[in-house]
Amino acid sequence: MDRRDFLTTASAAIAAGAAAAPSAALATDHDHPMPPDWAEMARRNDQIVMVVYPGMTALDLVGPQYMFANVLGAKVHLVGKAHEPVACDTGFSILPTMTFTEAPAEPAVLFVPGGTTGTLSFIEDDESLGFVADRGARATYVTSVCTGSLVLAAAGLLTDYRATSHWVVRDLLRHGGAIPVDQRVVVDRNRVTGAGVSAGLDMGLHMVALMRGPDYAKACQLLAEYDPQPPFAAGTPAGAGPQATKLMDDMFAAFKERTVAVLRDRSRR
Amino acid sequence: MDRRDFLTTASAAIAAGAAAAPSAALATDHDHPMPPDWAEMARRNDQIVMVVYPGMTALDLVGPQYMFANVLGAKVHLVGKAHEPVACDTGFSILPTMTFTEAPAEPAVLFVPGGTTGTLSFIEDDESLGFVADRGARATYVTSVCTGSLVLAAAGLLTDYRATSHWVVRDLLRHGGAIPVDQRVVVDRNRVTGAGVSAGLDMGLHMVALMRGPDYAKACQLLAEYDPQPPFAAGTPAGAGPQATKLMDDMFAAFKERTVAVLRDRSRR
Numbered sequence: 001m002d003r004r005d006f007l008t009t010a011s012a013a014i015a016a017g018a019a020a021a022p023s024a025a026l027a028t029d030h031d032h033p034m035p036p037d038w039a040e041m042a043r044r045n046d047q048i049v050m051v052v053y054p055g056m057t058a059l060d061l062v063g064p065q066y067m068f069a070n071v072l073g074a075k076v077h078l079v080g081k082a083h084e085p086v087a088c089d090t091g092f093s094i095l096p097t098m099t100f101t102e103a104p105a106e107p108a109v110l111f112v113p114g115g116t117t118g119t120l121s122f123i124e125d126d127e128s129l130g131f132v133a134d135r136g137a138r139a140t141y142v143t144s145v146c147t148g149s150l151v152l153a154a155a156g157l158l159t160d161y162r163a164t165s166h167w168v169v170r171d172l173l174r175h176g177g178a179i180p181v182d183q184r185v186v187v188d189r190n191r192v193t194g195a196g197v198s199a200g201l202d203m204g205l206h207m208v209a210l211m212r213g214p215d216y217a218k219a220c221q222l223l224a225e226y227d228p229q230p231p232f233a234a235g236t237p238a239g240a241g242p243q244a245t246k247l248m249d250d251m252f253a254a255f256k257e258r259t260v261a262v263l264r265d266r267s268r269r
Numbered sequence: 270m271d272r273r274d275f276l277t278t279a280s281a282a283i284a285a286g287a288a289a290a291p292s293a294a295l296a297t298d299h300d301h302p303m304p305p306d307w308a309e310m311a312r313r314n315d316q317i318v319m320v321v322y323p324g325m326t327a328l329d330l331v332g333p334q335y336m337f338a339n340v341l342g343a344k345v346h347l348v349g350k351a352h353e354p355v356a357c358d359t360g361f362s363i364l365p366t367m368t369f370t371e372a373p374a375e376p377a378v379l380f381v382p383g384g385t386t387g388t389l390s391f392i393e394d395d396e397s398l399g400f401v402a403d404r405g406a407r408a409t410y411v412t413s414v415c416t417g418s419l420v421l422a423a424a425g426l427l428t429d430y431r432a433t434s435h436w437v438v439r440d441l442l443r444h445g446g447a448i449p450v451d452q453r454v455v456v457d458r459n460r461v462t463g464a465g466v467s468a469g470l471d472m473g474l475h476m477v478a479l480m481r482g483p484d485y486a487k488a489c490q491l492l493a494e495y496d497p498q499p500p501f502a503a504g505t506p507a508g509a510g511p512q513a514t515k516l517m518d519d520m521f522a523a524f525k526e527r528t529v530a531v532l533r534d535r536s537r538r
Binding site: 065069080085091092146166184185195198205209218223227229230232233234237244 | 435509
C-alpha cells in the first residue's frame, strides 16, 4: 500500500465517522467502500501547479508539496521553464514534471516557492513572470511561501491583497502593491501566502483544509506526524531577539535593495 | 548574496555578540571579519551523507537537508545507488549528487530518510543496506527521520540504542533490536532519530546544535522562520484521537506485517 492508497482509505474512514470504524472492509488494502461524499472527492480532477525555478529553496516547495500530494482527487505538477533539472539553493536538483507550455490552463492551485537572488532573476524573466500572471489570473487559489509572494506581487497578483512573506522582506511587499501582514499564513479571498521557508507546512495544511475540509486536513497532519517541537524559540525576530534580527536585516541589505528595485521596475511596466 | 554567504555572515556576527553588532564591516556583503572560533568553524571539512532511494518521502529528506546545508564548514551529499533520478513517493524526482562508491568513507553524518514500501525494498537490497552498515559504522553521527530508522535497525546500527520512528511503526523497531521511545527526537550516544516526516526539521535543528552549538542553530532557525503554527492539533495519535489513530493503524496493517518480516529476516543473517 503506498501513501496515496493509505490516505484515500484513511480519509474515507475518518469521514464516515464511528460507524465506519474497524470493519472487515477496512482490514484489506485495496478494496474499501467509500462514503458517497468522499468517493465524489476522489473523482475530482483538480490540477495543482507548483512553479519551480533555479535558485528556489527546496523546503519552500517540498513542505506544501507533501500536503498537496495527499489531496484526494488532485494531481500535483512541478512546472518549470524547460525539461531540465532545477538547481535549488541548498545544493541539489529536482526534475520538473512539465513545462510552462504543457501546464494546465486553469489550475485549482497556483503555487510559487521562494529563494533569494534566484527569485529576483525569475521575476526579471518575462516568460516566467508572464506564466505566473497568466495562470494566477485563472487559478482558483493563488499561493506562495516565503519570498514567493514577491513573485506574485511582481506579477500583479497581490495588488490590494493582504499577504505575508519571509520576515526579512515582508514589508517590501508594499512596493508590489500588496498589504504586508505579520502572520504565519494569510488568507485574503483566494490568495493564500505563507511566511518564511518552514511556513510551507502550515500553508499547505491550510490549503488542504480549504480544498477538502478540516477532517481531511487532520488526516494529512497525522500522516505527516506534524506535531512540531523546535529545540529553540528562535524562529521569529521576536523569539530570536533584536540583536540577531538587526544583524540579519542588515546583512540582507543588498538583497532588499535589489528587491525594491525589481518590484518598482515591474510596477512601472 | 546567497543563502550560504548570508548565514556565514550572520553566524559570525551573532557569535561575536553585541560588540560585533551594527558595524561598517557588516554593511557590505562579502567582506566580513569573523571571530576566530567561527573562522575556524568555516575551515572544517565535515562530509554529510544523506542517502536517497526510490520511494523515499521527499519531505523526510528536505527538512533536514535545509538545516544541514546551512552548517558552516560542512558539505552535504545526496548519495544514491546510481547517477539516476530518484522518484520520491509524492510524485517527483530528485538527482543524487554522488553514488555509494563515490561517497566519503568517514562522514561526519550519515542520514537515512523514510518511506513505506520503497524503504522495505531498500532494506532488502544487499548493496544498499551494506552501504548504510559500512558508513554507519564509521560516521560520527548516525541519523534518520521517520521509517529511516527501520533501515538503520536492519543494518544493525540501532541494536540496544533508544530510537524513534513514524508513530505507526515505532514499536516495530524492537524487531530490529532497538528500544522504541515515544519522543519527537531521540539522541542516544551518536544515534539521532526523528519521528514521522515533519520531524526532520526538529531533528535537523538538533543536529546543527550538536555540530555547531545552540547559537548557530538559532541563527538557522531564524533564517528558516521556523515558528510552526499548525492549524490543527492532529499531529499525533493523542491529538488526532483514538478513532483516527486506530483506523490508520489498521490500514497500515499489511505494511507493518511486511516490516516485521523484513526486520526479522535481516536479524537472522
